[in-house]
Amino acid sequence: MALVIEQLTMIYHTDKKKEQALQDIHLEIRPGEFVGILGRSGAGKSTLIRCINQLVKPTTGRVNWNGREMTKLSGKALRQARREMGMIFQQFHLIPRLTALQNCVLGCFGYRPFWKNVLGIISAQEKEQAMAALERVGIGHLAHKRVDQLSGGQQQRVAIARVMMQKPKLLLGDEPVASLDPVTSRQVMDLIKEIHHSEQMTTILNLHDVNLALTYCDRIIGLSQGHKVYDGSPEQVTDRVLERIYA
Ligand SMILES: Nc1ncnc2c1ncn2[C@@H]1O[C@H](COP(=O)(O)OP(=O)(O)OP(=O)(O)O)[C@@H](O)[C@H]1O
Numbered sequence: 367m368a369l370v371i372e373q374l375t376m377i378y379h380t381d382k383k384k385e386q387a388l389q390d391i392h393l394e395i396r397p398g399e400f401v402g403i404l405g406r407s408g409a410g411k412s413t414l415i416r417c418i419n420q421l422v423k424p425t426t427g428r429v430n431w432n433g434r435e436m437t438k439l440s441g442k443a444l445r446q447a448r449r450e451m452g453m454i455f456q457q458f459h460l461i462p463r464l465t466a467l468q469n470c471v472l473g474c475f476g477y478r479p480f481w482k483n484v485l486g487i488i489s490a491q492e493k494e495q496a497m498a499a500l501e502r503v504g505i506g507h508l509a510h511k512r513v514d515q516l517s518g519g520q521q522q523r524v525a526i527a528r529v530m531m532q533k534p535k536l537l538l539g540d541e542p543v544a545s546l547d548p549v550t551s552r553q554v555m556d557l558i559k560e561i562h563h564s565e566q567m568t569t570i571l572n573l574h575d576v577n578l579a580l581t582y583c584d585r586i587i588g589l590s591q592g593h594k595v596y597d598g599s600p601e602q603v604t605d606r607v608l609e610r611i612y613a
Pocket residue numbers: 378379380385386387405406407408409410411412413414
């Protein structure tokens with residue numbers, strides 16, 4: 367499934383001020399790509415990721431996902447399109463008082479009737495699927511522990527297992543390893559890459575660590591002050607390119 371972004375511009379309006387976060391971004395992401403977005407703080411990386419699944423509504427421009435114009439969708443149609451887009455975050459976004467298994471089950475809520483979610487009815491089959499997802503990410507033994515008692519790396523594994531329950535075609539990551547130590551960061555990146563391959567999930571991650579991005583990603587997009595200043599292979603990211611992105 368292809369993702370096509372055209373003329374994307376985002377201006378945040380705060381009290382008396384306008385903040386231009388993205389300016390005329392064009393991108394075509396091919397199915398199965400593993401893309402890293404680099405840029406200084408404030409370059410627009412999170413905004414770009416969030417405009418894809420419409421957590422942020424762009425000021426102008428189009429985001430076309432598999433033939434559907436995301437920017438025009440609302441209500442049920444938007445929820446259905448979003449189901450195909452999993453998201454992981456720097457701060458994991460888990461529910462602290464719930465166990466790993468309970469958090470993981472939440473990943474399939476997008477496929478269930480609303481009333482079942484409200485009543486919190488979970489079938490044996492859903493529990494089994496969640497257990498399998500936790501085992502897949504290497505933390506089956508922690509299924510019944512509250513997530514606020516887990517390490518950062520373990521919490522991110524729960525978040526990844528939850529995303530897998532959603533069966534997305536596109537994985538979006540907003541600094542998914544920024545809170546983790548270097549060794550754990552690599553372990554989580556290995557896991558994301560492995561799942562990307564096995565599930566054939568197009569993957570787009572904001573990464574602040576250039577070395578990680580160049581090691582794991584097949585394509586690098588560089589943003590600077592809301593503009594795309596690089597789009598190419600990691601091998602071609604020279605010092606000059608890095609200067610353009612980070613200067
Ligand atoms: N909700 C908001 N309201 C107003 N301005 C915002 C908002 N979110 C982001 N911005 C501004 O938009 C610009 C881009 O922010 P964004 O968070 O996308 O950058 P980023 O590259 O992800 O930065 P970081 O690496 O620090 O997370 C910044 O100037 C930021 O201050």
